[in-house]
Amino acid sequence: MKPRLAFFDFTGCEGCQLEVINFEQELLDILSAADIVNFREAMTERSDDYDIAFIDGAITTERDVARIKEIRERAKILVAIGACACIGGVNCLKNFYPMEEVLRIVYGESAHYYDTIPARPVDAVVPVEYYVQGCPMTQSEFVKVVKALLAGKKPEIPNYPVCVECKMAGNICVFEKGETCVGPVTRAGCNALCVTNGRICWGCRGLVDDPNTDSEKEILAKYNLTPEEIIAKFRMFLGYSEVAK
Amino acid sequence: MKYEVITKEDFPSFVNGLLSEIEVVGVKMKEGKFHYDKIKSYDELCLDYDVTLIPPKKYLLPPKETLLKFSLGGAIQVEPSIDATPRVILGVHPYDIKAIELMDAVFSDSNPDANYMERRRNTVIVGVDCRNPSPNAFCPSMGTDTTETGFDLLLTDIGEQYVVAIGSEKGEELLKKHARTREATEADLAQRKAAQEEALAKYKLSIKAAVEEIPELLEKNYDHPLWEELAAKCLSCGSCTMVCPTCVCFDVQDDLELNLTAGERFRQWDSCMLQGFAKVATGENFREDCTSRLRHRYFRKGNYMLKRYGKLGCVGCGRCIGACLAEIANPVEAYNRLKEGS
Ligand code: SF4
Ligand code: SF4
Ligand code: SF4
Numbered sequence A: 001m002k003p004r005l006a007f008f009d010f011t012g013c014e015g016c017q018l019e020v021i022n023f024e025q026e027l028l029d030i031l032s033a034a035d036i037v038n039f040r041e042a043m044t045e046r047s048d049d050y051d052i053a054f055i056d057g058a059i060t061t062e063r064d065v066a067r068i069k070e071i072r073e074r075a076k077i078l079v080a081i082g083a084c085a086c087i088g089g090v091n092c093l094k095n096f097y098p099m100e101e102v103l104r105i106v107y108g109e110s111a112h113y114y115d116t117i118p119a120r121p122v123d124a125v126v127p128v129e130y131y132v133q134g135c136p137m138t139q140s141e142f143v144k145v146v147k148a149l150l151a152g153k154k155p156e157i158p159n160y161p162v163c164v165e166c167k168m169a170g171n172i173c174v175f176e177k178g179e180t181c182v183g184p185v186t187r188a189g190c191n192a193l194c195v196t197n198g199r200i201c202w203g204c205r206g207l208v209d210d211p212n213t214d215s216e217k218e219i220l221a222k223y224n225l226t227p228e229e230i231i232a233k234f235r236m237f238l239g240y241s242e243v244a245k
Numbered sequence B: 001m002k003y004e005v006i007t008k009e010d011f012p013s014f015v016n017g018l019l020s021e022i023e024v025v026g027v028k029m030k031e032g033k034f035h036y037d038k039i040k041s042y043d044e045l046c047l048d049y050d051v052t053l054i055p056p057k058k059y060l061l062p063p064k065e066t067l068l069k070f071s072l073g074g075a076i077q078v079e080p081s082i083d084a085t086p087r088v089i090l091g092v093h094p095y096d097i098k099a100i101e102l103m104d105a106v107f108s109d110s111n112p113d114a115n116y117m118e119r120r121r122n123t124v125i126v127g128v129d130c131r132n133p134s135p136n137a138f139c140p141s142m143g144t145d146t147t148e149t150g151f152d153l154l155l156t157d158i159g160e161q162y163v164v165a166i167g168s169e170k171g172e173e174l175l176k177k178h179a180r181t182r183e184a185t186e187a188d189l190a191q192r193k194a195a196q197e198e199a200l201a202k203y204k205l206s207i208k209a210a211v212e213e214i215p216e217l218l219e220k221n222y223d224h225p226l227w228e229e230l231a232a233k234c235l236s237c238g239s240c241t242m243v244c245p246t247c248v249c250f251d252v253q254d255d256l257e258l259n260l261t262a263g264e265r266f267r268q269w270d271s272c273m274l275q276g277f278a279k280v281a282t283g284e285n286f287r288e289d290c291t292s293r294l295r296h297r298y299f300r301k302g303n304y305m306l307k308r309y310g311k312l313g314c315v316g317c318g319r320c321i322g323a324c325l326a327e328i329a330n331p332v333e334a335y336n337r338l339k340e341g342s
């Protein structure tokens, strides 16, 4: 029997779900190997009977907590897709303010109708089997994870910094151009997308397993960033991790 | 060795002649730095540069390459894949030529690497002596500021003309076919020597130990606190090895298509500085801690390669020095500290 896939969105921009819909050939290939039974962005049908649940978005309310637990119970395999779901992502920027203030800023007068809790990645609430990192999620990695799931293998996800891919692409390091980035502690897998396209790495793919963040901070300081600027750099995507505290 | 002379006026037509029959890659400017890229005409070419971002190894061992294609549906089919486009690499500095000699030794050893060997056979190396070395280079310490071997042709700028050392028949043929040259005189060769010596005086870094001493120096200091001290700052980012012309490690992976019946096997650059490099299928990691990885790199360059291939694994290009943000990949500093015994 074909495996049944379901997609669920939590707090995020839905960019990751769009990335899934944006697949052309690959989506058809996936559909021939699996059934998609739940995907709010793309279809009206809903089913609560699924094997693999793909989650995008961060957990930011008590309702989210209850809902993700329910999905976890139904799914055999849970895959977090995108920075919000995998590492908390930009949502965690709010964690550095009191929650009442956050509500007031966003909802003003109607703040009391809403609840909010500090944003967290999916695995802060329930166990996650696989991750497709990136903001938006890296498409090629999504395909890689799906293939591995279908073949019953472990996907090969890089556990080395973006610098590796930067060098493979022949990029000039941004540190040599008067800029700075957190690529040396960020998990590769995007082919150094941003640097290759003339920007800097903000760490959207999360940290490598054993990052030397102390050394990275020392380097940023050596390149004249103030302690506040250094923290701000890490808070962009990595607000949930120790390094941004 | 035979030497010819070509005027700078005649040189462009030599390059354009090459371009008429074969792919030519050469050094180009890129935002104030230099890199190897395909050239379409002589005008794009830069022959007076310090060092390129990535060494010419990328043409012999591409960052990523398909090794074979397979299909599993029904009868299993496997088809090797070798991209060995004939090409000239133009403007290779002597230290990079020395590094290619080392790659040749590695890839032709015991079980020759088919993809590398075929590409190598189809590659013509036209070198050029370096006039203005990078501030991080220490070639004289490694004996790589110039070379007598490893090239098809080697140019030395002597002002209005280049002296061309002929390193192979293939090189000689190409020169004859596409360039107007004359035989070099004693005076030309004296000028060549003077030009090489002038460049030699411009190197800023040097190792305080003789090349022959380095292997033992390392062996004696296997447990030196230096390794741990440097490793504390190491990002395990692999930059020092990716840019190194003598680093040749790769990782092999299979990529299955979504239909799960066809796919390809590819390889891509790997590095002993990365956390997972020495991890084996059973989950053990032979160099789990950063200190052992960092020490391994120094030992590979300064000891292991010499023992196995009779050549030191470092050609003094200094790329690692420039690439390491943590400033700990510097062979000159490391060897000098060990030599001073501090
Ligand atoms: S990871 Fe980025 S693209 Fe995906 S939902 Fe979050 S904000 Fe949007
Ligand atoms: S630009 Fe960033 S990711 Fe790329 S090599 Fe430099 S530090 Fe590493
Ligand atoms: S370069 Fe950095 S910020 Fe850009 S996609 Fe890759 S990990 Fe994300």
Ligand code: SF4
Binding pocket: B240, B243, B244, B245, B246, B247, B301, B313, B314, B315, B316, B317, B318, B319, B320, B321, B331
């Ligand atoms: S170790 Fe450093 S200096 Fe030596 S060849 Fe490699 S990059 Fe060049």
Ligand code: SF4
Binding pocket: B233, B234, B235, B236, B237, B238, B239, B240, B241, B273, B323, B324, B325, B326, B327, B328, B329
């Ligand atoms: S020595 Fe430097 S360049 Fe090499 S892995 Fe460590 S931090 Fe990166």
